[in-house]
Amino acid sequence: MQNIPACKGQSMPGHTISCMTEKMDEIKDERCRQYLLRLEAIVFSDYRLVENMMNDCKEEIANHSCGRVQVSQEGTPHSQGDTIECLSTKVLDLRPACRKQILRLAELQADDFHLDRALFFACREDREKFCEKTRAGEGRCVEQMTRRQKLMVRDYQVSRGLVRACRSAISENQCRRGLGDQNHDVKLSHILLCLEDAEKKGKDIERACQEEMLTHRKMLMEDYQLSPDLLVDCSKDIGLFCHDGIETGGRTLHCLMKHAHSHNQQETISDLCKRRLQETIKQSDAGEDWRADPVLYEACYSMVESNCRAYRGGNARVLRCLMQHLDSPEMPTACEAALLEIQYFVARDWRMDPVLYAACSENAERLCGARRSWFNVNTSSPELGGKRRFESEGGKKSKVEQVLPCLFRYVYHPSPKLRLNSTCAEEVQRVMQERAAHVDLHPEIERVCMGELGKYCSSHTGPGEEIACLQDNMEMLERECKDAVGNYTEAEAKNTGLNAQLTMQCASVIPQVCGTVPQPDTDGALMECLIRHKNTELVRNTHKCRAVIEHFQLLALKDYTFSPKFKESCQVDVAKFCGRPKPKNKADVIECLSTQVRDAVLSDDRHKISKACRHQLRQQLMQRHESIKLDPKLQRHCSNEVAKYCKDVTRGRGAVLECLRQNKQNLLSECHSVVFLREEEEQQDPGTDVVLVSTCKQMIQQYCYDIPAEQYLSCLKKKKSELNFDPMCRQVVVRRMVEQTTDVRLNPDLYQACRRDMAKFCSELVEQMELSSTELNGKLTECLKEQLPTKKLSATCKVQVLTMARSSALDYNMDPILLTNCKDDMNVLCHDYLNNDGRGKMEECLKLHFDTGGLQSEECKIHIAHVIDTQRADIHVDPILNEACGVDDNKYCEGKEKGQHLACLLDVLERNPNGLKDDCSKKLRDRKEMFSAAYKISHLKSIEDFVNHVSASPERNYILLVFVTAIGIIFVGGLFCGRAQTLQVAQG
Template sequence: MRLLVLFVVTLFSVRRASGAEKGSQLGNKKTLIAEQPECAEDVRKICKDQVSNNLNVLECLQNSQLIWKYKHDLTHSDRFQDAALDLCKGDLEKVPCKPENKDNFISCLLEHKFNITSFKCHQFLGKVATIIFSDYNMIQKFTDSCQNDIEKLKCGRMNFDENALHSQGRTISCLSQHFEDLSNNCQHEILRIAELQSDDFHLDRPLYFACREDREKFCADVHAGEGRVYTCLLRNKNKKGMSDECKEKLFLREKLIMQDYKISHGLVKACRQDIRNNQCRRGTSSNREIKLAQILICLEGATLKGKHVAGECEAEMALHRRMLLEDKNLTPDLLAACSEEIENFCNSHSIDGSILSCLMDHAVPSHQNFSGTGGYTVGPQCIRQVEDLLKVTDASEDWRVDPILEESCQRVVDSSCSSVQPGEGRVIQCLMTKLNSPHMEPACKAALLRLMYFVARDFSLDAQLYKYCHNNAEKFCNAKKDWAEVTKTTDPERGLVTLSCLYHVAYHPTKEKKLDKKCAPEVKRVMRQRALSVDLNPEVEEQCLPDLASKCSSDIEEGDEMECLQDNLEFLEEKCRIAVKNFTIEEVEHRELNPSLTLHCDDIINRYCEDYLDEDSENGDVLECLIAHKREFEVRTSPKCLATIEHFQLISLKDYSFSPKFKESCDHDVMLLCPDLMQHSSTRHKAEIVACLSGKIWQAAIEGKKPELGHKCLDELRSQLLQQQSDIRLNPFLQQSCQTDIDHYCKDVAHTEGKVLECLRENRKFLTKLCQQEIFKADAIAMADNQLDFALVTDCKHMIKRYCSQEDNDHLLECLKSHKDTAEWVNFDQKCKRIIATRMIERSSDIRLNPSLHKACDLEMTKFCAKVILNEIEFSEGKMVACLRDQLIAKKLRPSCEEELANLMKESALDIRQNPTLMNACKFEIKMCINGAQKLEEYSEGEIEECLKAQFVKHAIINDTCKQEVAKLVEAGEADIMADPILYRACSQDIHSHCPGIDHGRGRWLSCLLNVLDENQEHLSSPCSEKLISRKAMFEYAAKVAPIAVETVQELVNQAWSSPSRSYFLIVLTVFVAFIFLGGLFFGRATKRLRAELKNK
């Protein structure tokens, strides 16, 4: 009952609040209602003689018909119009309302209330509006325009409800609920009434009564008028404690606001000047309804262009944008376009209010495939409506306008982006930078990627990008001039053309096309964001949906789809392969497009690769730098960074273009030297090109020539080959050929630091033939250019720096080996010692692994050793060296070849492992020398060979093959003392003393020493004399065991002259000639004498 009293007082009191206060005191003081100054006159007129009893007065006032009749007569009386003329006379010139038109005069004043400045007139019209809007029959034109709709929708039946409180606008409320079903004229009247009610929420009676308690709870300090209470209620409608009845009425109000922005008094008042300045009503009449979307798009466009928009207007815009993104306010067009999608996917989401989020989630095609929802996708009409809604609300500009995003990301923003000022997309940009951080929550990540999926497909939806790049986009990319321009066709912004164009200009500028300083960073920022997920990269995603579904749908973490596509590049469909290839090329050249690199390797990049960060176009320099520092402690202890680097190395093998510096440096050389590989228009595998070019290096080394490659290409090729040596996975031919052997012999060996390759080398004798061939290729390249030997340059890094920093690449091993016999060898790194010995053993196994020997003896190999087949790419186990050794013994080699061969034999004498033929022939005898107690490498230099020679001279070697090999060793030492390092060390001083000026070749030094020995043994030093005596016995026995085949007289002479018994041969020959001479002298002629004529005949 008290409420009714308040209502009556509200109608007729000049001071509404004062009346309510006094009305509340009636019961306390038990005074008569009829005696109250505010009510006395009205009670006497309406209730006449019932004024002495308050109950009778209240009963009288509850008579709906009576009250309605009184209000109707009041609003149609001349006194009512006279009051309006008196109070509003000063403003009549400002409005098009004529007093002569009595039926519409009051309604006209109400429609133009916002143009009236008189306080008394405003106050009067406010009271009139309260009376009029309490019943639709008192609203001019409304009954005529909506009568049919009222009857059709049965919205007039509530007038007869006694509890309806004089209708209180329920008919209008009912019609508002069915707004889409109304006739055009009735829709117009409903919107006009809502606009008139927008000033004061008391005028919307159903909303007023539904929200009275909510107003006191949430908006107690807000004064009514100018739409302030509406705005306050709208801001708080989703808070806990807001009643469902109030929410429902506010929802109806919002639906009308969407149809005509003027219904929101707060928006109209705050943005009136901005709407006028930006001509947002251009082309429309003043009384035509303008949808909220049109105004918001217009004002957002002005903001993005840098035009000033009042702060109060921006706040109202944000409120209304948020309103549009709530499920209950989804536009009829969107609901109609997405009806099937909502039924199929999002029916259950209507309960929790996330229909729009559901539609956005299912609009991502890859999500359909990953989630297994089948082939049904969100239709283009539905997607377009979602895009239009996102553009109207400009959700990416302020994260708070999206309720789901705000709820999901509030904690993340508080922890990681609290210092970022909202607006212009700054908070969303901050969240994108934290997408893979530990602070990111799954719900926030999902909501963020859901929104960014659409932003990535519309250039205009990114506030910062549009603000700074619109002029460039318009100038270079034919983008639309006006952000607010609406088109139903595929335009540059929506068709991805604009962003692709800006990207191309940003990374490949010319004199004519170059982005502004503020635009270029924004383009790069967007490209970084797009690289975070394949869904944000439409150029790739749209081309690769089938491949994503078939190859990257299981066991793939979110965000790893691009790496999956790259790993399967050769198996992708053509369109997808091209898209992934293009993206990978850009990703390699610009590190910001590689999120894993920036996330996991940023600190390492800043430490080791800082010099490459300031360049406009990195051209892959940062990745190359990381590869070069892959063995640094920081990289090795950062598994994710190391994995990222190795992933790049592996995918770079799939296409030559993925290594931009290599491609740029070697394009010409590849075309010239490997034309067959360049004829294929499809993917050009880098591994094939590296194999081709490296073969040219080896061939040039064998021929003793400089490689035909350019200097830059040679440097890049060395880098690629060094990577192959360090990780067998980067040499696909080797890995494929040796996979069985790897599984058998090197199963537990790490792929890094060349360990697998070294393991295979250690087990080369047991490898399959195919694997041996590939190992031979790798060894051949490393021997041709020692800088390509990863293990050598790694294990001997400090020794190289100390002793061989000035040496050429092809002499690096020789330089290190040359210090082996010096006193400094003691200070050598032990790992370096071992790798040098290993490489020397490998080099001795095949002459092709010894380019200097191959070059020096090329003629001899052709002339004397053609029977040794070297055309197969496999190890010859020293066969060619053995053949050349036989020619050394026969003294058929040229000095240059003899010198190189003697050096090789000297090394093999010091380390028997470098003589594969001897190792194979004398396995048992070698075991006898070491007694199985030690490893061969643990014996001192030359000790094992001396042991075999000692057994040989003692006739202890039974194996004929071994005996032959040892005999040839002895004979080789006889042919060139340099091939017998133990003898040479013992007699080096004696040679300088007794054989000055004599070349060492063809046994000359040894012959000299033997002559001295024969003449006077005391002239020689004791060690030399002892060694010569023992060697002389060996020479004699070796000549019997392995006599040298003599094929010509010259060879016979040479053999006799080089023999230790040449003096004996000379004496015998002299005695023979003397005997013939003496015989002729004493015994006369041996033939019969003839006459002279017979001789002349």
Template sequence: MTAIIFSDYRLICGFMDDCKNDINILKCGSIRPGEKDAHSQGEVVACLEKGLVKEAEESDPRIKVSDECKKAILRVAELSSDDFHLDRHLYFACRDDRERFCENTQAGEGRVYKCLFNHKFEESMSEKCRDALTTRQKLIAQDYKVSYSLAKSCKSDLKKYRCNVENLPRSREARLSYLLMCLESAVHRGRQVSSECQGEMLDYRRMLMEDFSLSPEIILSCRGEIEHHCSGLHRKGRTLHCLMKVVRGEKGNVGLNCQQALQTLIQETDPGADYRIDRALNEACESVIQTACKHIRSGDPMILSCLMEHLYTEKMVEDCEHRLLELQYFISRDWKLDPVLYRKCQGDASRLCHTHGWNETTSDLMPTGAVFSCLYRHAYRTEEQGRRLSRECRAEVQRILHQRAMDVKLDPALQDKCMIDLGKWCSEKTETGQELECLQDHLDDLVVECRDIVGNLTELESEDIQIEALLMRACEPIIQTFCHEMADNQIDSGDLMECLIQNKHQKEMNEKCAIGVTHFQLVQMKDFRFSYKFKMACKEDVLKLCPNIKKKVDVVICLSTTVRNDTLQDAREQRVSLKCRKQLRVEELEMTEDIRLEPELYEACKSDIKNNCPNVPYGNAQIIECLKENKKRLSNRCHQKVFKLQENEMMDPELDYTLMRVCKQMIKRFCAEADSKNMLQCLKQNKNNEVMDPKCKQMITKRQITQNTDYRLNPVLRKACKQDIPKFCQNILSTAKDDAELEGQVVSCLKLKYADQRLSPDCEDQIRVIIQESALDYRLDPQLQMHCSDEISRLCAEEAAAQEQTGQVEECLKVNLLKIKPEMCKKEVLNMLKESKADIFVDPVLHTACALDIKHHCAAIPPGRGRQMSCLMEALEDKRVRLQPECKKRLNDRIEMWSYAAKVAPAEGFSDLAMQVMTSPSKNYILSVITVSICVLFLIGLLCGRITKRVTRELKDRPLSGWDLGYKG
């Protein structure tokens, strides 16, 4: 009987009365004129159903179905929902398809409908059946009761959670979307919804995601986008994903209404709760899920999170990557669409961010992503700042932040505020993670709103660098080897990045990680807030001592200057706090590793780097070292900056990155107890130790050469000779320029005064060491190297090429003194000879040859002021003393050289004259003559009496008169 009634709409009670006008208007009464098919009247109902769904898909429908007829149509559809035989149009359209796909499915309770729905997009499904099924699905979307199984399974739950209250208009409460959101809200609040109902909800959520045409809002709002960008993609959710791709900005622009319609559909279907709802994603990512996420139960919300963790890894496939990012774009714009985040954070969100229920819309005034922004602001608050998130919620917020760092489009606020800047500065940066790096690089160029967002995100990264998921992935090997303890900490506080920086040049470090770490360091230089540990340690000091300074490098300079001034002035109390001083030291040391971390130096030397160090890497301070080695070829501005840098390094050798790196083991061996300021001095003292590393020794020599070019680069000498330098070398100082080397002129000046024995004891000690060192290695004497470079190449090339300098070049120059042509070079060699007279220790060749004789014949004679040299000269003349042959030969050579020097360069003072007498072969004769002359003068005075006449005592004792005082009274 039911089949007979539903075969002719005229037999359905009241239907003809309610829909008579609509049948005529829609012309549904004569679909097939002339045909008298017994089943043709079922087409009338089908025609009315199509008119009903078409009206919902048009913003301004030309023909409207009356409300009475709408109710009647939906009522007929509801009554036929039990058995597909009762929907005559669908039955005849799908008879063959039912036999093909659902042969074993028993009719009744809507089972055949569901079976056909599941096969709707099969290739072999007939087009007329697919159309009939789509119309049926659209009716279900308008009234959930058209689905028998859904209405039956969810009846009690709908009543229990008041999802069908009478005071709501039927048009709203009956809609499938309202039912889904109402029941989903109950599930998200932790309420119990029957498994049968949840199963039906899952099926219909999947149905909505598969076919965009079932959502009238999508058709209304996105018609233009579908036609322009997504035509022909109608199956298995591909149209929706195409629209998502358009919204992400990958295929063109999209209207706001379309974007909102898509966002609403994602909320209705809630694919974040179960990835299987999104068929396009499910199919694209099946292989990834089976390999990377097989440990997670199928349908678990954490599957999506697992997929995000494997984004841009070898396990991810390209199609899955696209579908995943398209879905995550929408999930990221509504925190409720991440079920795990919502479950763990709904209490915190309600308490701190004043949110509403799951299915209640937030205020239109609240920007997209505002709730999540609120959550992450509270996630990184300290206990002192109060009102922090629960531990569970904080962990979820961190998870989301780590995932969002993968793609700038997953951060709604960032994309919204920075859209213009992304187009302006970063249009060519299409690789993974490059967009955020690009925005950070152009931070100073960004509009204010974008700059604030990028600044806040960078500040957050400095506290928890694991947010930079791509960087963490690249740095996995180095983290596991050197920083695993920091990585395991739930609260990072900047420790992990500090560890990565310290281990940046380990052999385990790969290029991607090193580049990422260096980039973050460079970004940190733009604002001191971007260095979390520095900010926390020094924020009070910065406010007090360096207000209105933003850039990190300027803050470091400001605080360092304050510390140095307080130290030099012996201030009773340091103005910079102890915790800040400790962290300041860390920042200073990190900045020495790469010239780009010192912007002023880098800007001043950019062209010089290009000209002199084109292929030198920036890391390990290699560019800085290259500039030092090419100092004479640098531009004035760069030269001044490099000189200033060297001056600071010599005052504080720990800031000399290359020295500290090359001599790391030697410092541990010899200078573990030494103060950082005396590190270079300690290394110099141990330079000739037999266990000294050759590379370290070479580096120490380099630094000594640098120090000897200018007394200002030798703090120990400068302090010891602070009175001697202005006293003896004022003429050199008066012509000196700031930040430009004196090419060893002051040191040479002090050397000459050392030979004259006129220096203060402290200064004399320092100059003696310098003379001793430069006597072993000619490169430590800038004046000698400058004036004699050609002569060394001509006369002493073999000695100069020796791997280790032992004074052979100086000896060669002394031996070839007569062959030297340039006067300035000859003068320098003569000065060396003069210096050697003052102390045998400064003549290494002679000292080595005569060491045994000094021990035997001059052991009681203290060194210095030419005393041991005089002792050896006397021993040479004493016939009873037998000197070692080598010592005797060297002494005779020196006497000849000094004799020649005396002829070429006459004595400049009494000390020179005395020294020439003492070293003369006729010394005894000269001394005898001088002694006899003095004795004769004494005897003459004694024997001949006074020359002046004697005066009486009275004249001596009388008072002086005015005349005697030189004036008249």
């Protein structure tokens, strides 16, 4: 006693013993300690023997009827211990002075459960059995343990185990700073949060203290009644949804968690209750160790044993493992539910993920204005009850909830100075990928889209379905929700790991077709790779994977920012050239940019669109041409034609567009115009021609591997006659060549070479072309061919026109006017050659019948006459003659200029007919007769020729109208002039 000055001056009865008991740790004499321990059992059984208890709690004893001897226990000793028990159960209702005495007493009793008489008598049977899951004594022990736990929550010192194990940690980390050593109202949550903060900062916490912390965290998760604020603010919700809280072992808390993220407003707990729940989960730090949550532990034990056994508890290791197996078939339903219920709250406070917090605390503070300290509790004065205001209470838009979305925005920031460090970026992406499938785990989306989820997505509850549903209905979402979903979709496009459906359905495909794409993917390269390979056999056979890829392609049409590389490469061009009218979606952006590119090609101007953007535009056009679903304009204008002519065509690989091209003559004007635009795009850049590129893939690799994509068709046209050329590819190349003959706009090489010649010789047709949104059916090409004999064409244009003339001579399908004007004659006179072999036999047949007068159609006669007249330009334009006279041409005319070989051979025929081979000699004589007959039609010499020519011309109505109008003007003018002259004579 001499060594404890505080106990010397005590004069009240029993106060000296109470004082010395309180200072037990300072007493060194073992005999004194043992004596005091024996006295404690007597002192703590009667409140009248406890220092200041009688004085400080007299009013409460009377008000709460805690001083009355129980009638049922009048004969039992130590009955005054009931007073202490009674007051401890009403600790929240006591005045500060009395509450201090009760908490102080509970601290002293914590040394030995014998000192708490009510606890001792109620729990002695259970203590003997020591069976955690068995209740004995009709629940008396549990009732008394709950009472003790409630006292611990109010004053951490009631837990002697925590005080002893963590004394040094509490002191070193100043967890009682500003509270004073004599304060008996330091809440357990304050100490736990302080120690957890120290642990997350890397401070060394003793193993025994860590174990005690885990025990107390588990205690908070087991019994919601140990959280007074939650008990008060959630009482109504517990009564409504959770069977009045009768479920134990943490089930009531999980019931509240379940109803915290319900999208049905009628089944959702109040915001205040949700905040209290968030506080409780943070205090227990349930996101750090799965063992702290008894419901999660019980539900997931088997899953952890089979899949996560290698991971120690703590630092969220096991929880991360469970999240990685969330979509595994082995995952028990109960485990998944409990895990998502915990993750719902972890997702709303980035600090509750210890690995994320450790990696990103500096970045969060620098870039997102987050507090550096994990422990953000403001403790007010004890006199005000020690109330705290958590950050989660800070209004509708909690700052804590915004930190992770903020960090995520900086993962892909264009400025390296503002980008997250690699460790933090990796953790942020890991967290976002783990949570990708569940909108509940994205508070920034759930908060603003709750109404839309209920309205549009109530039936979509599977992994990833809710977010996909919101994306599908993006046009109908409210502004805030639309922005949130748009931001997430843009991020999803960059990092396909955020696309839960894609990750799930394409897991087996990605390593095989896109294994070389660096991971993690941050620029959309993986999605681009999957799109490129979606028509491979492997992906086509994985139907669900292909469906997810195509779904994202459709989604990307809603906004060009959902295509990262396209946005990065083209955003400057879009801002410069596509501002008016402002594009509504990606399809509008593609239409605008492709129009700019097309106009530059047609006008032979320098490209305004940057090279990088044109490269990305090619990828987008290829996707658009591949599937009509990705071409809203074509789908809108051609839906009836597709249903009528292409209903049996397998969708994808450009098949529908190809079908429409082959049925152009049957299309309505609106559809025809759109199809013509698509043909223009593909002819100007064959790299966007899906059918050509896919069918001719091997031929391109073999013959055109070093050729730019814009020149693929030109290259393949030159090589199509090679012996080992793929027949299927040849068919496609020929079809494209046939298309080119229908309109010069579909033949960029011809258009650029002959642009000035067309303006000079075919100006009326050029004007007609500029007003037309479809083909001119070869009229401009024919006009250019007619200039060949006159030798007025420019050199570059002449080369292109000669090439086209030769091609049309070999394949009659490449002469659209012949197909129109000579259809009947071909069917009747040249039926055997309708099965085109590409060797010019059909045209030769028609020319022979022209020579003999066998053609019935005047239109056909005129056109064949023009063909024959055109072929006077050069022997190479006449493939049949060239084949027959090739040897003689080399023999007699080798040194002649181009265009002089036919004249040379005709001269040889006149001078030395026997010097030519018989076949060549015969063909030359036939040609002379044809030239003569054709000349009579092509160069009119009489009124009769003119009349016959006009009557046979397809433009006869127009010519007659012009002729009659001219005659009428002359006649009327003559009348006026005659009358004027007569009047003048009369006046004279």
